[in-house]
């Protein structure tokens with residue numbers, strides 16, 4: 001008789017796991033059922049700001065694979081509008097609510113993948129439930145925001161939270177012709193960057209006409225006839241016809257916690273190297289699962305699609321009878337913000353300090369192409385480097401087109417624990433349309449190497 005795999009969550013991690021398991025085991029050997037409470041499976045949440053900003057025109061392009069395709073091409077029974085409301089580990093079954101028919105059923109499993117993703121932070125502030133205040137997490141949120149923009153024609157948008165999703169949404173609203181204000185509790189937007197790089201992002205936002213209110217906390221919302229009218233901060237009151245909450249996410253682990261699955265210190269589901277929880281045959285992957293930061297060695301909860309797809313793949317290979325391990329993350333991320341590109345990998349200064357490293361930093365200014373070549377534009381590259389050894393610990397990049405993807409070379413160096421000494425001579429490519437003869441990454445490595453050498457000399 002076929003084993004039964006149940007997947008909770010029908011997006012990146014869950015459906016990657018299902019697809020990989022199916023690749024290795026046919027339907028006669030493994031029955032696969034995936035439950036998704038929303039309207040869509042395998043979608044690109046990452047594309048939402050670009051759809052709402054009219055950069056991506058067709059909504060359907062954000063849907064990578066529909067339930068029908070999963071059924072027809074892979075014999076995966078993907079059921080939308082089905083929410084798993086309980087897991088019984090002893091009986092090895094889940095309770096599933098059919099949201100369309102308002103009914104419940106018990107579904108057994110031999111293997112289970114918990115891929116419930118992240119849960120957007122929704123502050124418990126007065127008025128937060130007013131009409132016109134949106135989270136941005138799923139395609140259903142995108143549909144709701146698009147309908148609101150079309151029907152209500154808001155003029156003033158306030159984005160709360162200056163993480164990359166908040167910034168991408170601020171830019172999307174600008175592209176739609178709205179006046180945009182962004183409120184951020186910290187001194188700079190993008191707290192995953194060091195303050196000096198964050199300040200470059202702040203300047204870019206102001207340059208594009210976004211009203212940035214940093215070091216301000218939102219204290220509540222005022223509504224008129226049930227719809228949001230103002231956002232109140234500890235410093236001012238902002239007119240708002242539409243509000244987006246971009247306060248980040250936490251691992252969505254309540255279901256797992258209630259079932260007795262161990263939650264790690266980062267707040268994500270604790271998994272081993274193969275993405276298995278402490279319960280045999282129960283796996284977890286994606287934003288809900290804990291990861292290990294390869295540089296600090298610490299457990300972390302980082303919500304990125306890149307990790308979710310890879311972790312889902314690893315879980316699926318193991319469920320499919322193969323053997324694969326997940327080696328941890330660097331938190332490599334890039335974003336397009338107000339006409340600029342910004343990227344990071346590894347540890348920033350605060351994280352390096354928190355991990356106990358003694359480090360130095362080097363920031364270099366260069367150009368994305370040969371200085372004389374049309375389109376050459378400034379690029380700032382910052383490296384965080386261990387003292388004495390010169391080992392790379394992290395990197396951040398800010399610049400115009402052609403800047404951000406340079407972070408990938410730095411991520412590979414970081415992954416392989418390279419020192420800046422070794423990086424300086426790496427054989428990177430050069431031609432005037434693509435880079436100066438010394439690529440900005442190499443210039444930054446040289447500068448960091450100089451600093452490490454100087455500090456070593458001072459120690460003698």
Ligand SMILES: Cc1cc2nc3c(=O)[nH]c(=O)nc-3n(C[C@H](O)[C@H](O)[C@H](O)COP(=O)(O)OP(=O)(O)OC[C@H]3O[C@@H](n4cnc5c(N)ncnc54)[C@H](O)[C@@H]3O)c2cc1C
Nearest residue numbers: 009011012013037046083084117286287303304305306308
């Ligand atoms: C606006 C935006 C932009 C982003 N941009 C980027 C980017 O540029 N690069 C990047 O790497 N990452 C980006 N991300 C993050 C990326 O989308 C997530 O990391 C990724 O989607 C995580 O995949 P997941 O499968 O773990 O979780 P999710 O995509 O959150 O999927 C989990 C699914 O589980 C379902 N679910 C939850 N609980 C239940 C339940 N009890 N029963 C049934 N179904 C349930 C949810 O409805 C959801 O569909 C972005 C995210 C957003 C919101």
